[in-house]
Amino acid sequence: MSNELHEECGVFGVIGHKNAANMCYYGLHSLQHRGQEAAGILTTYHQKMNIHKGEGLVTEVFNAEKLSAIQGDAAIGHVRYSTAGGGGIANVQPFLFKTMTGSMGICHNGNLVNANILKQELEEKGSIFSSSSDTEVLGHLIKRQKGTMIERICSSLDKLDGAFAFLILIEDRLYAARDKYGLRPLSIGILPNGAYVFASETCALDIVGAKFLRDVEPGEIVRVKDGQLKSKLYTHDQIVDKICAMEYIYFSRPDSTIDGINVHTTRKLAGKQLYLESPVEADVVIGVPDSSISAAIGYAEASGIPYEMGLVKNKYVGRTFIQPTQEMREQGVRMKLSAVSSIVSGKRVIMIDDSIVRGTTSKRIVRLLKEAGAKEVHVRIASPAIQFPCFYGVDTSTIEELISSRMNNQELCQYIEADSLAFIQEVGLKKSIHFKKEHTCDLCMSCFNGKYVTKLYDSYEKANKEEK
Incomplete structure (x- = not known):
């Protein structure tokens, strides 16, 4: 491409399917255009989590043997091009967090503009990071919150600023969340057996034979447990639906539909x-x-x-x-x-x-x-x-x-x-x-006009320093 743009990443998740790893593999393969540096899949079966990830294309990281070793009835997966944090195996997602109260997997498409500030606060409280990826911040935040799991996740998401589509897998539950600005896309689909599927683009739903239901809304978190889908807003902040214009211009596959538009x-x-x-x-x-x-x-x-x-x-x-x-x-x-x-x-x-x-x-x-x-x-x-x-x-x-x-x-x-x-x-x-007229969706055009949707914290100063 003559634009030389670095993509973001792609996420895919499925819950309620006996071959979740295989479904995730096909979903990630259809999202390969969003990142070719690394890929990973994390599955859960009878409250046990298995993971395989590596650097390279989906077809290079996975084969039949590796997929059979991580079979489960729920999975989340990720294809990556390094943005925040750079490359290296330590930054390949999903991340698996093991704690005394259980395990949790997280993967993320986007970039948190306040990641460095949150990392500093967390490190001062004793957190130790094993990667330089901003995705790891959410795992540490969730662990430090109080209340039920959904309360802990919601309060953690509310502290994040920037663009994100998160998938979080916790034993028998899968959570999906989208940033309150709607910058990054995230779609919900359903398979013929009733299993729910989440993907960065609808082309991935088509590949696995899932019917598109709707998009995850800005500021919304969706939970699937025991075959039931429930939803709530995780923030009280104003919702500003501004999908990244580059999703239409360049990032997404032409057969994908974003916010109802092909x-x-x-x-x-x-x-x-x-x-x-x-x-x-x-x-x-x-x-x-x-x-x-x-x-x-x-x-x-x-x-x-x-x-x-x-x-x-x-x-x-x-x-x-x-x-x-x-x-x-x-x-x-x-x-x-x-x-x-x-x-x-x-x-x-x-x-x-x-x-x-x-x-x-x-x-x-x-x-x-x-x-x-x-x-x-x-x-x-x-x-x-x-x-x-x-x-x-x-x-x-x-x-x-x-x-x-x-x-x-x-x-x-x-x-x-x-x-x-x-x-x-x-x-x-x-x-x-x-x-569509019923949508209040708009476009983020900050890379064209400098009108940023979020606060920039230390990001813009860093960009100018690097220029000098």
Whole structure:
């Protein structure tokens, strides 16, 4: 991807199914696009918890033997790209907490902006952390609260600030909770046998044959025990439903539905809107595989310019942003994408992509197209320019790495060696995402406009210090 965005993570949980580990495996496999660094599954059977996790893709971490060793009737799983805390096996989720009163498993998608403050408070009270992940904070908080388990979890969740979708497995119960801002998605499904399923995206429900019931609401915690689903709000704070705009633009699979809206449809509409805002004369429209294809189809339909497959992706090369050095990232792009000379040679090409972060990959793809004979390359981006760091689970936490914060549109166009460059406007992006009238849902666009949904605590100061 030319955006080089680091994903967040993906979570999946099931309770009430005799092959819970297998179901979790398939669910995580369908969420693999959300994180390719590590994967893990934790199960429970007759109040005994088993776990297996490791670094790598789901298919690399698990096989039939390893899945059979952790069978149970409830499971939670996680695919990871490191954001808070960095990489390493110690940070691979789910986390298993063993205490005198029983065991508990936790996994998490998102990022807590007050994690460092909470960690310091907990360490002063005697807590010792075994990882640098902000997910571990919740486990320590729950242990230190009083009351019933649901009371302890709710009071702990209420202390957290930021973006999160948590799954918590405790012997015979599974809890699912979503942040009070609705930044991270979390869906509920039900299997034909009545087992409940939770997933970061509805595509994972489809894969395991679960029927979508509804989304977990912002500020809500859901508990499943003895086949019964119960729900309550864990906070008295104001609920602000602002789903991350990048879920629609880039993160989610096109066959997923978020807050009642299909991702492919929104991307296609964004492509049409992009043409209305920034038309250009050309011979062919192409999309950067895979998440830009829908927007490219929309742009082609609106413009009447034919859509063609001008770039081909090698499916067996990992995402470029996972490589640890810029040199390796650029080599990854050369391995991953090929221009189709017979499509682009001698043509004026409109290249649609979903976003630009550092700009280096965009430059590489423009060069690829021109080396393949493209006469002109006009770049159109189906998101506004990313000018501000994200602290909610997307790994763009320093201003320095965001090229649009340092260059204006003309400078950036010259840098990526394009013949023209245009981004969709914020108002145009909103037009492409048609929330249902009964929903009060809005979009978090903090990475575009700097209007953050939460307090930032020490995050923004850190980002600026790193820049200097």
